[in-house]
Amino acid sequence: MRWIRAAGRALLIVTMVLTGYAGAGVRGGEAAGGVRDGGRGPMTLATAGDLTNYLGPLLDDWNRGHPREKVTLVELPDSADEARAQMITELRSGAGRYDILNIDVAWTSEFAEAGWITPLEPDRFPLESFLPPVVETATYAGKLYAVPYVTNAGMLYYRKDLLDREGERPPRTWAELERQARTIAPKYGVGGYAGQFLPYEGLTVNAAEMVYSAGGSILGDEGERVTVDSAAARTGIGLLARGVRDGWIPKAALTYKEEESRRAFQNGELLFLRNWPYTFAGASGADSKIAGKFGAVPLPGSDGSGTSVLGGSNLAVGAHARYPASARDLIAYLTSDRVQRRVLTEGSLPPVRASVYQDPELVRRFPYLPALRASVLAAAPRPKSPRYEQVSLAVQAVVNDAMAQHQTPEAAVRRLAVELAAIARRG
Structure with missing residues (x-):
């Protein structure tokens, strides 16, 4: 299955691979910022590696219908960091090689602030047809700088068979999660709870x-x-630190990224796991020890359903695009209802179109869709900042120290506030 083949490189697939929409043309003759563009023509689309090999057929369909506006796919390295670095190098050169860019949702603010992508006119895209939270990931300083293309939200995977034996339901609050992880997991010789706790972008997501x-936030006013420094942050980060200290978060989880945590769960080593939707396919595969024995629900919170961080990618028009009207039309194609369904069925990626999540046939094929929809609707973007990379590194370092018991959660939050203030001043 594509999902299982792709699982080994999950986060990148989840956040970077391109997929799309068919139909709905955009009015031509104007550049993305409203300036006349002088016509239409061929384009390039830059993205990280197309690991599921379904993007090619989507673009072939476009090219057959638009022989004068053919798109060439430029595949960058699979690594999100390397892909970002190559995009930035090209964009800084002003050469205009990349007309459309498939960018991680966390990069929108940085690319917009730097002037590498151009504002788009909201009424030219079917934003009202998208799941509402995803649109916020494409805006900066009150303007639309990209169009949501693929989304993602964290979910709580749980061992349904073990909870059923104990007469328990999956947790809706942190208190229930902690109690079940402390009391049920040891009975069956499994770890209680894990996420992505190695110091990298995944830890930033988990901490956020x-x-x-808990009702808090990290940054406001576009990162300024x-x-x-709040009670909510101390509570949330304190729960992670306490979990490691008390043993219901295994110490091995401090080395987990997406794939390590997925394998631990599907090998029957965990009661609970926070991970992205792609985990459902891997845990349902022939090599999974828990196939048919697990379920997925939205993340729990301090006093009810929690808030996931949005993942995914957005499509943007480069500031030096040669034919921005054609670029906008391609984005409309890749975010149409028909192609968004192919995003799910052929690319195994969570689409941004709301209607896809309520299609009975698709729900039968992908039973986690209702839980994913609920997770996305309750989700929020990562902290917005034109210096997001620095922000993420600070969060990773501080939260790792708290979880490793090198610093109290209270001291860690104070330190993080100081470091983030210094980053904001650098702007």
């Missing part, structure tokens, strides 16, 4: 979810205001 789910 804990802060958000630091809001993390």
